[in-house]
Amino acid sequence: MDTTKATWSKPYYGVQHLDGLRNGFQVTVTDRGSIAECNVFLPGHQFRTTTSVHPDAAAARIHGESQAVALDAFAKVVAA
DSSP states (O other): OOGGGOOBOOOBTTEEEBSSBOTTOEEEEEEOSSOEEEEEEOTTOTTOEEEEEESSHHHHHHHHHHHHHHTTOBOOOOOO
8 A cells, every 4th residue: 555645534623534444443643732643443452552642643644654554454455
């Protein structure tokens, strides 16, 4: 997956989710103004996440995309 084509949901009260992930995976960025958090949810781990803190939402999104790539979390696209 080319992360330059990764898409994020529209921010809702500073919260965005990475689109196109396989079932059970979720990457969420929360913009808290002076910092931004990136939470990575893994299948079978319920609400326990890996949380990282970043200087802004853009850096948090980049981190989230790299984590999704490393975890092979993006859904496979089947060519017709």
